[in-house]
Amino acid sequence: MISTADPSESRRVTDRVERAVEALIAERRLSVGDRLPAERTLALQLGISRNSLREALMRLAARGRIALRRGGNIIAEAPETRWTHVTIADPLAPVVAGNPGFGQDVLEVRRGLEGQAAYHAALRALPDDIDAIRRCFDALADCHIKGDAAAEAHADAAFHLAIADASHNAVLRSVMSSMFGLLQSSISESLDKLYNVPRTFERLSDQHAALLDAIARGDADAALSASDAHIIFVADTIRTIDEERARRARADSLRRTTSPRI
Numbered sequence: 001m002i003s004t005a006d007p008s009e010s011r012r013v014t015d016r017v018e019r020a021v022e023a024l025i026a027e028r029r030l031s032v033g034d035r036l037p038a039e040r041t042l043a044l045q046l047g048i049s050r051n052s053l054r055e056a057l058m059r060l061a062a063r064g065r066i067a068l069r070r071g072g073n074i075i076a077e078a079p080e081t082r083w084t085h086v087t088i089a090d091p092l093a094p095v096v097a098g099n100p101g102f103g104q105d106v107l108e109v110r111r112g113l114e115g116q117a118a119y120h121a122a123l124r125a126l127p128d129d130i131d132a133i134r135r136c137f138d139a140l141a142d143c144h145i146k147g148d149a150a151a152e153a154h155a156d157a158a159f160h161l162a163i164a165d166a167s168h169n170a171v172l173r174s175v176m177s178s179m180f181g182l183l184q185s186s187i188s189e190s191l192d193k194l195y196n197v198p199r200t201f202e203r204l205s206d207q208h209a210a211l212l213d214a215i216a217r218g219d220a221d222a223a224l225s226a227s228d229a230h231i232i233f234v235a236d237t238i239r240t241i242d243e244e245r246a247r248r249a250r251a252d253s254l255r256r257t258t259s260p261r262i
Contacts, residue, residue: 129166
């Protein structure tokens with residue numbers, strides 16, 4: 001159980017608890033309106049004192065991340081995230097959903113955002129940030145073992161957003177968070193297609209591991225390269241699959257129109 005009488009150490013503990021609660025929200029796929037575990041339960045799960053937990057919860061509430069309620073704290077959404085979501089994600093969502101080809105555009109944006117997130121995370125990540133990324137990496141593997149595609153897509157997005165958290169760039173984190181729906185939608189589409197290719201999960205897992213390792217080592221250039229390589233692999237593989245599907249569709253259409261009638 002964590003406890004301290006030193007004010008500076010107390011602030012560091014609160015920082016760690018705050019990040020731990022954020023990681024738990026991501027790992028459990030809690031969304032706006034969902035409830036956090038009761039304080040006593042949450043404190044036991046995180047191995048912290050209830051006082052430290054309350055301080056962290058108050059800071060999360062001040063950021064708009066959660067809403068404090070007598071019957072149980074609920075997940076909220078930061079005001080800046082709401083603003084960027086309305087101005088960026090909402091207008092794009094129907095366009096992306098109506099035309100799967102826009103997935104390549106999403107991947108281009110992902111490459112730029114995530115590359116920068118990875119680069120700065122390698123320079124700025126604290127030990128707790130690395131632990132949060134690693135927990136998301138492990139959660140992704142668990143979801144794959146369970147065969148839960150929806151949970152796997154969310155865990156994949158949470159992994160990349162944990163890297164954005166580790167960049168300690170509030171603007172970058174806010175933009176990536178506002179596009180979470182598009183990001184998750186893109187990942188879901190990617191997974192549906194990618195896992196038709198043998199041994200794809202192993203390759204994606206290796207890429208995620210390389211990205212995590214570069215950030216943990218503090219190698220910014222390697223982190224950027226690993227992030228770029230990952231997105232390029234996803235984009236190229238999906239493009240190849242799409243081209244093959246289109247070719248088969250053309251062939252099927254031609255057979256239907258040219259087949260002799262009996």
